[in-house]
Every structure is written in C-alpha cells, then in structure tokens.
Amino acid sequence: MEQDKVIAVMGSPGSGKTTAALKIALTLAAAKKNVIVVFCDPFTPVIPIVLPADINHDTSLGSLMTAPALTQAAILNACVPTEKSEYISFLGYQVGESLMMYPQITREKAVEFFVLLRYLADYIIIDCTATFEADPASIVAIELADRVLRLGTANLKGVSYYLTHSPMLADSRFRKDTHQNVIGNLKTGQDWESVSQQYGGADYILPYVPELEQQYDELALLTPLTQPESAGYTAGIEKLLGMQSGKSKVKPAPSAAADTAGVKRQEKPKGKPKGKPAFRLPFAKNRGEF
Numbered sequence: 001m002e003q004d005k006v007i008a009v010m011g012s013p014g015s016g017k018t019t020a021a022l023k024i025a026l027t028l029a030a031a032k033k034n035v036i037v038v039f040c041d042p043f044t045p046v047i048p049i050v051l052p053a054d055i056n057h058d059t060s061l062g063s064l065m066t067a068p069a070l071t072q073a074a075i076l077n078a079c080v081p082t083e084k085s086e087y088i089s090f091l092g093y094q095v096g097e098s099l100m101m102y103p104q105i106t107r108e109k110a111v112e113f114f115v116l117l118r119y120l121a122d123y124i125i126i127d128c129t130a131t132f133e134a135d136p137a138s139i140v141a142i143e144l145a146d147r148v149l150r151l152g153t154a155n156l157k158g159v160s161y162y163l164t165h166s167p168m169l170a171d172s173r174f175r176k177d178t179h180q181n182v183i184g185n186l187k188t189g190q191d192w193e194s195v196s197q198q199y200g201g202a203d204y205i206l207p208y209v210p211e212l213e214q215q216y217d218e219l220a221l222l223t224p225l226t227q228p229e230s231a232g233y234t235a236g237i238e239k240l241l242g243m244q245s246g247k248s249k250v251k252p253a254p255s256a257a258a259d260t261a262g263v264k265r266q267e268k269p270k271g272k273p274k275g276k277p278a279f280r281l282p283f284a285k286n287r288g289e290f
Contacts, residue, residue, distance in 0.1 A: 004147040006118055010128040010138070011151030012161035016184035018046055019212055020151060021127040022221045023237050029087035030224075031243075033122040036079060039092030040138045041129035047080060048095040050221055055080070060094050062102040065109055065137065072116050084222035089121075099135070110140035130161075133168055142169070148179045149240070151206075152199055154190035159198045182206060182240070206236045 007024065011017040018039070025035045038061070039046035047057055059078040067074065079089035099105070117124055126145060132138035142148055152158040169176070180203040183192050187208045196202040209230040215221045225234050 005122065006114070006124045006126070006144065006146045008126040008128055008141045008145035008148045009151065010132060010142060010148065011130065011182075011184065012153055012158045013130045014185060015151035015153045015158060015182075016206060016208075016212070017130075017149075017151045018050075018127050019216070019221060020149070020182070020184060020206060020237070021125050022050065023225075023233075024241065025088050025123075025125050026085065026222055026224065027237050027241060027243070028123050028125075029085040033087060035088050035123045035125060036117065036121045037088065037090050038117070038124065038126045038137075038141070039090065040127060040132075040135055040141060042093050042097065042099045042135060043129060043131070045093040045095050045097060046127065047090050047092040050219065051080070051082065051090070052219055055083070057094060059091075060097060061092050061137070062097055062099070062105075064091070065105050065113055066102045070109065070112055070116065072120055075113070075117055076120060082222055088222070105136045107136055107140060110136045111144070113137070114140060114144050132165075143173050143175070146178065148174075149182050149204075150179055151182045151184040152195070154183050154186050154192045154195040159195060162199055180204065204236060204240050206240075207232045209233045 009017045009021045009024070021037060025037050028035050040061070042062065051057065057080050059080060061078070064070070064074065064078045075091070079091055082088045082090065114124075114126075126138075126141040128138035128141055129135045132142060150162075152162045169179075181196075181199045181201055182204045183195060183199070183202050184206045185208045186192055186205055192202065192205060209225070209227070209232070211225050211227045211230045212221075212233070215223060215225075225231075
C-alpha cells in the first residue's frame with residue numbers, strides 16, 4: 001500500500017478544496033492508481049455538479065452510512081463510476097438530499113465506514129464539508145486520515161475561518177502532525193506571506209487559474225489542465241503528491257521543509273512575530289480581493 005493513502009481535504013468556502021480533491025484524484029489516476037473520492041458535504045451535494053447530467057446517480061452516502069449493516073460490497077456497489085477515468089469513482093449525496101432525510105449518522109458507523117473503505121482502493125480522497133463540526137463523517141475523516149490538507153484563502157474571510165475553526169481541531173485525536181496548510185485559489189495581488197503568518201505557515205500554494213472556472217462551468221473538472229497559465233496549479237498538485245513534474249510515478253509526500261510550487265515555503269513561526277502588525281489584506285490596484 002502507498003504511504004498516505006487516505007487524504008482528507010478540508011478548508012474554508014472558496015478555497016478550492018473540492019477542485020483540489022478532484023485534481024489530486026485525476027493526477028493519481030494518470031499514474032494508474034485506483035481512487036475513490038468521498039464527498040462528505042450533505043448540505044451541497046457535489047456529485048451532481050461534477051458529472052454530466054445524464055449520468056445515473058441513484059446511490060447515496062447518507063443511505064450507506066445509516067444502513068443497519070455496512071459491508072465492503074455495499075460500499076463498492078454505491079460507488080459512482082466516471083466516464084473520464086476508469087480509475088476514479090465517487091461516493092456522495094444525491095441532489096436534493098440533506099442530513100435531515102436520514103437517521104443520525106453515529107461516530108461508530110462513520111469509523112466503520114472509513115476503516116472498510118481504506119482497503120477498497122489505492123487511494124481514498126475525502127472532500128470534507130466546510131462546516132465539518134456539523135457532519136460526523138467529516139469529523140471522523142479528519143481524525144483517521146493519514147494526511148489532512150487544510151486549504152485556506154489569502155483573504156480576511158479565509159483567515160477568519162481558519163482562526164475560528166482551529167480551536168475545534170486542538171484535541172489530540174486530530175493528530176496535528178498529519179495536517180498541512182495549503183493556500184488555495186491564490187489571486188494576483190493577494191499577500192500570501194501575511195496570510196501564511198496567520199495560518200502558522202504555508203506548506204503549499206495552489207494559484208487561481210481561469211481554466212478551472214471554465215472547467216467547473218462545463219462539468220469538466222476531470223479533464224487535465226492544458227493552458228500554459230495553468231501550469232503553476234498542475235505543478236502545485238504534483239508537488240503536493242511528491243511527484244516530479246511530468247512523471248507518473250507517485251512518491252511519498254515531501255517533508256514539510258519542501259518548497260511550494262514556485263513559491264518558497266514560510267517556516268512556521270514560533271509564537272507571534274514581534275513588531276509584526278495584525279493581518280490586513282492589501283487591496284490590489286483598481287480591484288478589491290475579499
């Protein structure tokens with residue numbers, strides 16, 4: 001089995017965590033690794049907005065995790081295949097569903113689900129809901145994952161989310177040594193270095209690229225990025241996975257001392273830096289980023 005085979009992706013709204021989860025899966029699939037992507041969000045089901053409308057999606061993570069008996073066969077039967085790649089399948093909620101439609105998902109059932117799921121593919125990518133404290137599956141995923149990628153945006157809203165939710169992850173069961181900070185959807189003019197100080201350091205950078213928006217609108221997120229200006233994002237995903245650019249072989253994830261994709265990593269400060277002003281977002285000329 002590969003190292004760090006269960007990867008949980010969490011973060012603030014707008015940080016690109018769902019897109020990152022899909023691009024990680026796509027990159028692993030290109031290396032001929034079987035990947036199951038679990039979309040935990042019961043508030044905004046993701047599968048209907050990443051697959052073509054004519055794909056029959058009649059299985060649900062909600063019914064799976066509240067069934068009296070849970071087996072590996074049941075999990076596999078609930079997986080939704082993708083036309084773009086034979087190596088990728090999805091688990092998630094159907095459109096129109098919510099947690100209110102099902103009995104309460106217990107912690108015990110969520111643990112059982114992820115333990116069984118672990119052995120059904122080379123990699124398990126878990127896209128956690130932003131309000132993870134309201135979703136038992138997301139909480140357990142963050143606890144049990146081999147690696148947790150915490151995405152945040154380089155703006156005040158992203159910092160506010162990070163500072164608000166960090167105390168919820170202070171318990172030892174969340175194993176902070178498995179967490180890595182990622183600044184996602186980084187736009188021109190945003191001060192990632194100031195944000196990095198608020199996040200306690202940034203292990204990776206994933207820049208904003210217009211091609212991702214186009215793919216989202218066209219339900220084409222499972223298509224590789226091809227435009228030259230998207231190279232930085234692709235390199236960021238490869239570096240995050242410990243892959244050499246252009247190579248298909250998956251390696252263990254790099255150490256926290258590794259540089260980000262084209263941006264030198266900021267060391268996590270020990271305590272608050274002296275003489276540093278509180279974070280203030282600089283507005284880019286003729287535009288505001290918030």
